[in-house]
Structures are given as structure tokens and as C-alpha cells.
Amino acid sequence: MTQETIICPKCAHEQTNPVECEACGLLFRRYQQAQERNMEQPPSPPPEETPQSNSSGAAGRIGSALALAAVAAALTYFLVAGKGTQTAPPPAPAPPTEASQTTAPPVAEQPQTAPPASRPAPAMVAGSPIEQAKNGTVAIEAPWGKGSGFFVTDTAIVTNKHVVEPDRSQLGEIRHKVETGRQLLGLERQNIAELRNRLQQMDDSPTRRQLVIILQEKERQLAQVQPTQDEAEARLKELEKPKSASDIKVFLADGSEYSVNSSQVSAKRDLALLSIYSSKAAPLKPAPKNSGLRQGDKVFTIGNPVGLRNTVTAGIFSGYRQHKDTGEIMLQTDAPINPGNSGGPLIDERGQVHGVNTMIIQNTQGIGFAIPIQVVFDEFSITPP
Numbered sequence: 001m002t003q004e005t006i007i008c009p010k011c012a013h014e015q016t017n018p019v020e021c022e023a024c025g026l027l028f029r030r031y032q033q034a035q036e037r038n039m040e041q042p043p044s045p046p047p048e049e050t051p052q053s054n055s056s057g058a059a060g061r062i063g064s065a066l067a068l069a070a071v072a073a074a075l076t077y078f079l080v081a082g083k084g085t086q087t088a089p090p091p092a093p094a095p096p097t098e099a100s101q102t103t104a105p106p107v108a109e110q111p112q113t114a115p116p117a118s119r120p121a122p123a124m125v126a127g128s129p130i131e132q133a134k135n136g137t138v139a140i141e142a143p144w145g146k147g148s149g150f151f152v153t154d155t156a157i158v159t160n161k162h163v164v165e166p167d168r169s170q171l172g173e174i175r176h177k178v179e180t181g182r183q184l185l186g187l188e189r190q191n192i193a194e195l196r197n198r199l200q201q202m203d204d205s206p207t208r209r210q211l212v213i214i215l216q217e218k219e220r221q222l223a224q225v226q227p228t229q230d231e232a233e234a235r236l237k238e239l240e241k242p243k244s245a246s247d248i249k250v251f252l253a254d255g256s257e258y259s260v261n262s263s264q265v266s267a268k269r270d271l272a273l274l275s276i277y278s279s280k281a282a283p284l285k286p287a288p289k290n291s292g293l294r295q296g297d298k299v300f301t302i303g304n305p306v307g308l309r310n311t312v313t314a315g316i317f318s319g320y321r322q323h324k325d326t327g328e329i330m331l332q333t334d335a336p337i338n339p340g341n342s343g344g345p346l347i348d349e350r351g352q353v354h355g356v357n358t359m360i361i362q363n364t365q366g367i368g369f370a371i372p373i374q375v376v377f378d379e380f381s382i383t384p385p
Contacts (some may be wrong), residue, residue: 006018006028008021008023008024008026008028009026009031010024010026010031010128011023011024011026011128011129011130011349011350012130012298012349023350024128024129128351129347129349129350129351129352130300130302130312130347130349130351132282132351133150133284133300133302133345133347133351133353134253134302134310134312135253135282136150136151136253136281136282136283136284136345137149137150137253137284137302137303137310137344137345138150138151138157138250138251138252138253139250139251139304139309140157140159140163140164140248140249140250140251140274140343141248141249141251142163142164142165142247142248142249143238143239143241143243143247144162144163144164144165144166144239145162145163146163146304146307146340147159147160147162147163147164147303147304147340147341147342147343147344148163148302148303148304148340148341148342148343148344148357149163149250149274149343149344150284150302150343150344150345150353151281151282151283151284152273152283152284152286152376152377152382152384152385153281153283153382153383153385154281154283155275155276155277155281156273156274156275156380156382157250157273157274157275157276158271158272158273158274158343158356158376158380159271159272159274159342159343159356160270160271160272160342160343160356160358161265161266161269161270161271161272162270162342163272163342163343164248164263164265164272164274165243165265165272166239171239171240174236174239175236175240177232178229178232178233178236181225181229181232182229182233185222185225185226185229188218188222189222191218192215192218192219192222195211195214195215195218196215198211199211199212199215245259245260245261245262245263245274246259246260246261248260248263248274250274250276251309252278252280253309253310254280256278256280258276258277258278259276260274260275260276261275261276261277262274262275263275264380266379266380268326269326269328269371269375269379270358270359270371271356271371271375271376271379271380272343273376273380273382283385284345284347284351284352284353285351285352285353285385286352286353286354286373286374286377286384286385287348287352287353287354287373288352289374292320293317293331293348293354294317295316295317295318295319296316296317297316297317297348298314298315298316298317298348298349299314299315299316299317299333299335299346299347299348299354300312300313300314300315300335300346300347300348300349301313301315301333301335301336301337301341301344301345301346301347301357301368302344302345302347303337303338303340303341303342303343303344303357304340304341304344305336305338305339305340305341306338306339306340307340308340311341313335313336314335315333315334315335315336315366316333316334316335317331317332317333317354318332318333318334318367319332320332321369328371328375329372330358330369330370330371330372331346331354331355331369331370331371331372332367332368332369333346333368333369333370334366334367334368335368336366336368337357337359337360337368337369341357342357342358342359343356343357343358344356344357345357346370353373354370354372354373355370355371355372355373356370356371356373356376357369357370358370358371
């Protein structure tokens with residue numbers, strides 16, 4: 001007779017023993033009684049939904065308005081880009097490894113599809129492996145962007161290089177967009193000045209009244225674009241300033257803030273190592289060197305997507321992949337990796353770290369990648385805890 005599979009609500013371990021979790025020792029009956037006591041308490045009223053305003057407007061695009069709109073879009077993209085998870089071209093498939101005898105089809109560009117059903121992470125109980133890993137994960141804010149990281153020793157935090165310093169080629173592209181926007185806005189001001197001079201020399205007529213409308217529309221559009229340009233100029237100036245490690249801020253799980261004492265970046269890989277001194281450091285335990293993941297194994301990501309700190313998401317391990325440009329072996333997962341998750345840990349259900357979340361494939365759903373944790377120790381000559 002087939003026994004029912006039990007999933008531990010504390011550590012998500014699967015087993016058939018209905019009395020006690022074989023992994024963490026949780027007594028299922030006591031846990032159920034505690035849940036029943038909690039349900040006896042009257043539920044809190046649901047919060048009122050805050051109505052969201054919808055505004056729309058339309059205006060004719062006249063003269064050089066299209067150019068101004070394009071500049072505004074480019075500058076807006078610049079202001080929001082570079083603050084989250086890096087996108088990358090699809091890695092080439094790797095040959096089967098000992099940890100993965102069956103590989104999935106090669107990663108390739110695919111048409112946009114509906115997102116896969118999300119897998120909720122198990123409820124975290126104090127002291128559970130996932131909770132402990134969360135306590136060792138940090139939020140990172142640098143002049144260039146925001147991301148995540150985690151303690152690998154009592155004083156060292158690993159993250160992605162693109163979180164703590166700008167890519168030089170990207171910085172050049174940003175500089176080009178800002179300078180182009182500056183030139184177009186200058187030319188538009190000259191154009192507006194010429195129209196004003198023409199207007200003063202014209203008698204009242206339908207042509208003059210039409211010119212008044214055109215002039216007002218140009219001035220309105222210029223006023224809309226100018227704040228975006230000003231913000232882009234200020235950010236470019238900040239990015240071009242000499243940086244020091246102390247410009248990078250680290251926030252622990254309890255919200256305490258620290259300045260980085262020193263930093264190292266990898267010359268070849270998207271990795272950086274930051275050092276801080278805190279009595280609250282909680283190094284994450286790496287998976288044993290020769291223990292690989294199997295396709296279909298449960299995995300979890302911890303990070304700060306779009307500023308939501310200490311977020312845990314769940315998924316499965318999809319396979320080992322070889323990056324087509326660098327030849328590096330990467331860990332592929334369908335656990336959501338969103339902007340702000342860069343540098344966070346990819347862990348198993350025992351809380352052991354297998355990788356550093358680093359990139360997604362643009363215009364896809366559920367295809368994310370992590371750098372194997374052993375690479376971190378080798379790259380920075382760190383002895384695992």
C-alpha cells in the first residue's frame with residue numbers, strides 16, 4: 001500500500017513519516033495544534049484598496065516633438081536601467097555532467113508566452129534553513145544601482161560586479177544619450193525663439209493664430225522633457241565621479257546599515273567581494289563541493305527585487321548550461337530572478353548555497369542563471385566556512 005507523502009511546513013522536506021520531520025525534527029501534531037490556535041483568533045479586517053488614478057492625454061506631435069519624445073524615452077530608460085538583474089544572451093548548452101545526466105533543450109530565443117505558474121515558497125518558521133539563509137542575505141545600494149548579496153565569511157559579502165560598478169561600455173552609451181538629448185533640447189529652444197520673433201512680426205490672421213498654438217505646444221513639450229534631461233545629467237555626473245568603497249551601502253536583514261570597508265571585483269566574471277565588520281554577520285553554508293543539483297530539485301532565491309527586501313521565491317533547478325561567450329558553466333533555474341535579485345543566493349531546501357544569481361535572458365519567462373558558489377571561493381581565494 002502506497003503511503004501518503006508528507007511535506008514538512010518548516011523546511012519543505014518530503015517524507016512518509018507522519019509524526020516527525022526526519023530533516024528538522026518538527027513534530028507535526030504540535031505544529032497543527034499551534035496553527036489551529038492561531039485560526040481561532042478573529043481575523044483582521046482586510047485593508048481597503050487604494051484606488052489608482054488613471055490619467056491619459058493626447059496632443060498633436062508637431063515639428064521636432066517626435067525627436068524630443070525619443071530623447072525622453074531614451075533618457076528615462078537610462079535612469080531606470082542598470083539597477084537590477086543583468087540580461088544576457090542565451091548560454092550554449094553544456095554537455096551532461098555527473099549532476100545532470102539529462103539536459104534540457106538548448107536555451108534559445110523564444111516567443112513571449114504567459115508566465116509560468118509561480119511556486120510559493122513554504123512558510124518560514126523561525127530557525128528554519130530558509131529563514132537562516134534570509135538572515136545572511138543583504139541589500140546593496142551603490143551609486144550605479146541596487147542589488148543583493150550574502151555573507152560567505154564573517155566579514156566578506158559576495159555580489160555581482162554589475163551591482164557595484166558600471167560597465168564602461170554602458171557608461172559610454174549613457175554619456176552619448178545624455179549629450180544627444182542636451183543638443184536636441186538646445187536646438188529646440190532656438191527653434192522656439194525664432195517662432196516667437198516671427199509671431200511678433202505677424203498681423204492677426206488664421207496663420208498667426210495657428211502659429212500661437214504650435215508655439216504653445218512646443219513649449220509644453222519642452223517643459224515635459226527638461227526634468228528628465230536634468231535628472232539624466234545629474235546621474236551621469238554622479239557616475240563619472242571617482243568612487244570609493246564607502247560609497248556602497250549594505251543593509252542587513254534587520255535593516256541595520258553599514259558602509260563597505262573595501263571591495264574587490266573579478267576581472268573575468270560578474271562577481272565582487274565586499275568587506276564589512278558586523279557582529280550580526282551570518283555566513284551562508286555552501287553546498288559540499290562535489291554535491292551537484294539534479295534537474296527538478298527545489299531551489300529558492302533570496303533578494304531585494306524592485307526594492308522589496310528579504311523576498312524569497314521558489315522554483316526548480318533546470319540544468320547546467322555553458323555560456324556561449326565565456327565557456328563558464330552556469331546554473332539554470334525557473335525560480336524568479338527579478339531586477340534587484342542580482343548577487344543574491346540560490347539555495348536548496350536545506351539552506352545550502354549553490355550559486356550567485358546573476359542574469360536572465362531578456363524577453364523570456366522563467367529562465368534565470370546563477371554562478372556556481374565554488375567559483376566564488378576559487379576566484380577570491382576564500383576558505384569556505
